[in-house]
Amino acid sequence: MKRPVAAVVATGRSAPDTVMTNHDFASIGIETSHEWIFERSGIVERRVAKKGETTASMGAAAGRIAMERAGVQPGEVDVIVLSTATADRLLPSTAVDIQAKLGATRAAAFDISAACSGWLYSMTTAEGLIMSGVAETALVIGSEKMSAIVDWTDRSTCVLFGDGAGACVLKRSKTGKGILSAFMRSDGKLAELLYRPDGGATTPFSAEVLEKKSHLVRMAGREVFKHAVRSMSEAADRALDGAKLTGSDIDLLIPHQANVRIIEATAKHSGISMDKVFVNVDRYGNTSSASIPIALDEAIEQGRVKEGSTVMLVAFGAGFTWASMIIRF
Ligand code: UT7
Numbered sequence: 001m002k003r004p005v006a007a008v009v010a011t012g013r014s015a016p017d018t019v020m021t022n023h024d025f026a027s028i029g030i031e032t033s034h035e036w037i038f039e040r041s042g043i044v045e046r047r048v049a050k051k052g053e054t055t056a057s058m059g060a061a062a063g064r065i066a067m068e069r070a071g072v073q074p075g076e077v078d079v080i081v082l083s084t085a086t087a088d089r090l091l092p093s094t095a096v097d098i099q100a101k102l103g104a105t106r107a108a109a110f111d112i113s114a115a116c117s118g119w120l121y122s123m124t125t126a127e128g129l130i131m132s133g134v135a136e137t138a139l140v141i142g143s144e145k146m147s148a149i150v151d152w153t154d155r156s157t158c159v160l161f162g163d164g165a166g167a168c169v170l171k172r173s174k175t176g177k178g179i180l181s182a183f184m185r186s187d188g189k190l191a192e193l194l195y196r197p198d199g200g201a202t203t204p205f206s207a208e209v210l211e212k213k214s215h216l217v218r219m220a221g222r223e224v225f226k227h228a229v230r231s232m233s234e235a236a237d238r239a240l241d242g243a244k245l246t247g248s249d250i251d252l253l254i255p256h257q258a259n260v261r262i263i264e265a266t267a268k269h270s271g272i273s274m275d276k277v278f279v280n281v282d283r284y285g286n287t288s289s290a291s292i293p294i295a296l297d298e299a300i301e302q303g304r305v306k307e308g309s310t311v312m313l314v315a316f317g318a319g320f321t322w323a324s325m326i327i328r329f
Contacts, residue, residue, distance in 0.1 A: 004173055004175075004176060004177055004178030004179055004180055004328065005127070005130060005131050005172060005173060005178065005179075006126070006127040006130040006131065006138075006170050006171065006172060006173060006178050006179050007170070007171060007172075007173035007175065007177050007178030007179070007327075008168045008169070008170060008178070008296075008327060008329065009069075009070040009072070009168075009169040009170070009171050010066050010067075010068075010069035010070035010072075010168065010169050011065075011066050011069070011166065011167065011168045011169075011293065011296055011297040011300055012061075012062045012063065012064065012065025012066035012067075012068075012069065012166070012167050012168075012297060013062050013065070013164065013165065013166045013167070013293065013294045013297040013298070014058045014059075014061035014062040014065070014164065014165050015047040015058070015162075015163065015164035015165070015284065015287075015294065016047040016048060016049045016050060016053050016058070016163050016164070017047075017050075018047060018048045018049070018050055019045050019046075019047060019048075020045060020046055020047075020048045020162075021034075021044065021045040022034035022037045022038060022043065022044060022045065022159070025037075025155075025158075025159060028152065030152075030153075030155050030158065030159070031155060032155045032159055037159045037160075040259070040261075041159075041160060041258075041259045041260065041261075041281070041285075042259060042260025042261070042263075042279070042281050042282055043159070043160065043281055043282060043285045043286075044282045044283065045282070045283060045285070046161065046162025046163070046283075046284055046285030046287075047162050047163050047164055047284060047287075048147045048162065048163055049145050049147055049148075049163045053145070053163070054088050054097075054145060055084050055086050055087065055088050055094050055143045055144065055145045055165075056088050056094050056097035056098050056101060056143070057101070058143050058145070058163065058164060058165035058290075059082055059084070059094065059098045059141045059142075059143030059165045059167065060097075060098045060101035060102055061165065062141060062143065062165040062166050062167035062293070062297075063080070063098060063102060063139050063141050063167040064102060065167070066139065066167040066168050066169050067102070067139065067169060069169075070169035070171075072137060072169050072171075074102045074103045074104040074105070074107075075103070075104065075105055075106055076106070076137050077102070077104040077106065077107045077137050077138070077139050077169075078106065078107060078108070078129075078134075078135035078136055078137050078138060079107055079108045079109070079126065079129055079134075079135045079137075079138045079139070080095050080098055080099050080102075080104060080107050080108070080109040080110075080138070080139045080141065081095070081109075081110065081112060081122040081123075081125055081126045081138060081139070081140050081141070082094055082095035082098060082109070082110070082111050082112065082122070082141045082142075082143060083111070083112045083113075083114065083118030083119045083121065083122040083140075083141065083142040083143075083289040084111055084112075084113070084118065084142070084143050084144060084289065085113065085115050085116075085118065085144060085146075085149070085288050085289065085317075085318070086143075086144050086145045086146060086148055086149055086288070087111060088145075090200075093109065093110050093111040094111055094143070095109035095110050095111050095141075096109045098141065098143075102139075104139070107139070108135075112125060114184075114186075114289070114317065114319060114321045114323070115194070115288060115289065115317030115318035115319055115321055116256050116258065116286070116288045116289055116291065116315055116316060116317025116318065116321075117184070117256070117289070117315040117316060117317045117319070117321035117322055117323040118142060118288070118289030118317070118321075119140070119142035119166070119289045119290070119291075119292050119293050119315070120182070120184070120292065120313060120315050120323035120324065120325050121184055121321070121323055122140050122141075122142070122289075123140050123168075123170065123179070123182070123325060124182040124184055124323070124325065126138035126140045126170050127170065127179050127182065130170065130171070130172050136171065136172050137169065137170075137171050137172075138169070138170045138171075139167060139168075139169055139170075140167065140168050140169075140170050140293075141165060141166070141167040141293070142165060142166050142167070142287075142288075142289040142290040142291075142292065142293045142294075143164075143165035143166075143289075143290055144163060144164065144165070144287050144288040144289060144290045145163050146161035146162060146163055146217075146286070146287065146288055147161070147162070147163050149196060149215075149216055149217050150216060150217050151213050151216040151217065151218075153213075154216075154218075156219070156221055157217055157218070157219050157221075159285075160258070160259075160285055160286050161217075161285055161286045161287070161288070162284045162285035162286065162287050163287065163290075164284055164287045164290045164294050165290050165293075165294070166290050166291075166292070166293025166294040166295075166296065166297050167293055168293060168296070168297075176328075177328045177329060178327065178328065179325060179326070179327050180242070180243040180245075180310075180326045180327065180328055181238075181239050181240075181241075181242025181243035181324075181325065181326045182239070182242070182323070182324070182325045182326075183235055183238035183239050183242060183323060183324045183325070184321070184322075184323040185231070185234075185235070185321070185322050185323070186319050186320065186321045186322075187319065187320045188319060188320075190227065190319075190320045191318070191319060191320075193219070193220045193223050193224055193227070193320070194217070194218070194219045194220070194224050194317070194318040194320075195217075195218060195318060196214075196215055196216060196217055196218070197214040197215075197218065198212070198214040198215050199214070199215030225259065225261075225262065227316070227320055228258065228259075228262045228316040229262055229265045229266065229269075231316045231320065231322035232255060232256070232262065232265075232266040232314050232315070232316045232322060232324075233265070233266055233269035233270070234322070235314050235315070235316070235322045235323060235324035236253075236266060236269065236270045236312060236314050236324055237269075237270070238324060239312055239313075239314070239324035239325060239326045240270070240312070240326070242326070243326040245310070245326065246271070247270040247271035247272045248271065249310055250270070250272055250276065250310055250311070250312045250326075251276065251305075251309040251310050251311060252276055252277070252278055252299060252304055252305055252309060252311045252312075253266070253267055253270065253272050253276060253277045253278070253311075253312050253314070254277075254278045254292055254295045254296055254299060254311060254312070254313050254314075255267070255277070255278075255292075255313075255314045255315070256286075256291050256292055256314065256315035256316055256317070257279070257280060257281035257284060257285075257286060257287070257291040257292075257295060258281065258286040258291070258316075259281065259286075260279060260281055260282075262316075263277060263279060263281070264277075266314060270312075272312075278295050278296075278298070278299045278304060280294070280295050280298055288317065289315075289317070291315075292313050292315060296311070296313070299311075305329055306329065307329060308328070308329065309328070309329045310326065310327075310328050310329075311326070311327050311328075311329065312324065312325070312326050313325045313326075313327070
């Protein structure tokens with residue numbers, strides 16, 4: 001087993017107060033139904049940011065709660081690693097806005113772009129900085145304002161996503177607890193199954209882009225679904241191998257919350273019964289890279305993650321990217 005050197009000290013989350021239910025889509029002229037959305041995805045409602053609520057404001061709020069619970073002062077944070085697919089601006093990073101909001105005057109800050117797998121990529125990056133001695137205390141945040149990048153006229157995507165942020169303080173540990181294994185993979189050949197075609201440096205934003213709405217998320221849902229099941233199962237296997245554990249050693253599985261059917265298939269593959277799986281996709285929808293840290297924070301709050309718990313985290317997202325991690329608390 002890999003020697004744990006980075007441990008989760010505390011977590012936090014922040015989501016907009018505004019709740020949008022499946023029934024609310026009728027009021028914006030979307031031809032859908034609660035039954036369709038719930039049966040296909042398990043989603044009942046999601047949070048949607050109001051004007052002025054940003055990726056940085058939600059991320060900073062989640063980070064502040066995690067720091068307070070960890071008893072860490074802003075000036076003690078060495079690095080802020082923010083996972084986001086919904087940066088507030090293209091330059092500079094949203095992480096530096098969070099650094100400024102928190103007053104983390106000694107912290108390096110940067111964004112990681114790995115879509116829904118991004119928080120696990122960020123955790124693995126932060127762990128590496130801690131292991132190498134570059135940092136002792138890291139704030140690892142996933143924050144997403146998906147409502148800003150979905151096409152609100154495309155029923156095949158707009159019903160699936162939501163906004164929110166989750167965070168944790170990760171610190172060097174000598175207790176034997178912490179990250180036991182981590183795994184990351186990607187396959188960029190499949191990028192166009194889930195992407196925003198334009199609006200970047202290749203085809204900068206223009207009236208034509210706006211007209212075509214090609215700056216917004218496009219997804220081949222059924223294809224993505226198949227890859228998600230396969231890749232999340234592989235990621236779970238690799239995390240278990242890395243920690244020399246089996247599914248029966250896992251006290252709680254916290255998968256990326258995109259679709260309850262993907263979650264069930266991943267759990268089944270690893271031989272983990274659904275009573276050991278954390279699900280909150282019904283209340284948040286898919287918050288991309290914020291989904292796992294939000295779920296982890298709720299699981300801790302509900303007492304489902306306790307001292308000594310062994311927790312497996314598994315994610316899949318655009319890229320494609322997929323990743324996993326086992327943490328002992
Ligand atoms: O975050 C990581 C990446 N994302 C994911 O992991 C999401 C992966 N994909 C999925 O979760 C599922 O594929 C969806 C929930 C997106 C869709 O479920 P599905 O069972 O794969 O449905 P489908 O896309 O095959 O669509 C079936 C039908 C289509 O109609 P026809 O062509 O069969 O007549 C769609 O037009 O459902 C129709 N449809 C809708 N109907 C009502 C699509 N969206 C809607 C909607 N309401 N919102």
